[in-house]
Amino acid sequence: MDRREIAALLAYIGRLDPRTIRTDEGEARYQVDQWHALLGDVPMATPYGWDARVAAHQHIRTSQYPILPADIGRPWDSYKRDRLSRHTDPTPCVDPDDQAAWTAELLGTRRAVAAGYARPAQDRAITSGRTGPDPHLQRRLREIGSPIPPAARAALAPLRPTRAAREAAVAQGHPDPLGVPCDWCQAPVDEPCRRRRVGPDGTTRGGALMPAPHPSRLDLAVQQAPQHVPA
Structure with a gap:
């Protein structure tokens, strides 16, 4: 005052x-x-x-x-x-690699909330609490099949081609190759394969991400895919 x-x-x-x-x-x-x-x-x-x-x-x-x-x-x-x-820090809109801008936006939001000029961001209230998850939210997630709306998923597809290709394969009924580890490049589950080259001395070289999984990984995914037996 x-x-x-x-x-x-x-x-x-x-x-x-x-x-x-x-x-x-x-x-x-x-x-x-x-x-x-x-x-x-x-x-x-x-x-x-x-x-x-x-x-x-x-x-x-x-x-x-x-x-x-x-x-x-x-x-x-x-x-x-x-x-x-009652405030949960929302993810800043700035580039996360810009640490100064990231911190400044977090602090600015907290000051605005504390000073009464912004509402607390209560993201935890969506899925936490003694009564469990919100039934309306759970029903909505079952309807759309994902917490990411289809329009947002389509907009993100060019920015994450590996993820988009994986989702498209699963939607077409093909096995998910990233659902199993790769025995060639040792990529764990949910991570894309990497280029792996063995030098004359037996050491492994390379490490660039591959747009498609190794054939052996795809074969393993087919082998472990659930078999649907006709009734």
């Missing part, structure tokens, strides 16, 4: 509790200076639930003692702690 907001808050408090009114001009100026020094970082009100006048009203209504700046500062600190405890 700036000095004008502090003066407005004190005028509001004075209407509720005349004991806080200062009739001498010097004392009134000192009172504004004192409250501004202690509450300068506290907003008068925010879009999401904080209002210093509500905190003042609550104190005057429930306490027999004259209000002090601490009676506004304590509720404000509790308000910030509560909002941050």
Whole structure:
């Protein structure tokens, strides 16, 4: 709050509790200076639930003692702690390799949430809680078959060709070659094969990712695929 907001808050408090009114001009100026020094970082009100006048009203209504700046500062600190405890950092929109921008966006979001100018991002509320996953969410996932909408999956396909080819093969009824490890390049499950060259001395060379799996890996996937026996 700036000095004008502090003066407005004190005028509001004075209407509720005349004991806080200062009739001498010097004392009134000192009172504004004192409250501004202690509450300068506290907003008068925010879009999401904080209002210093509500905190003042609550104190005057429930306490027999004259209000002090601490009676506004304590509720404000509790308000910030509560909002941050309900906030889950969303993934920043900037390049993750730009550490400075990544950190700045995280901190900026937290400050906005703590200051009451943004809603807490409660991503955990989708799948956590004592009652278990949201039934509506589970039903929706069963309908679309994936947490990634089809339109988003199509847009991501050019950016991850290996994943797109794997999904297309599975959709056509072919076995998933990345569902088994590769005995040639030693690629584990869910990771693409790598080029593997054996030098004259017997050492393995190479390591570039391959757009398609090794033939032996595909054969192993066919062997381990469940066999559907006609009824």
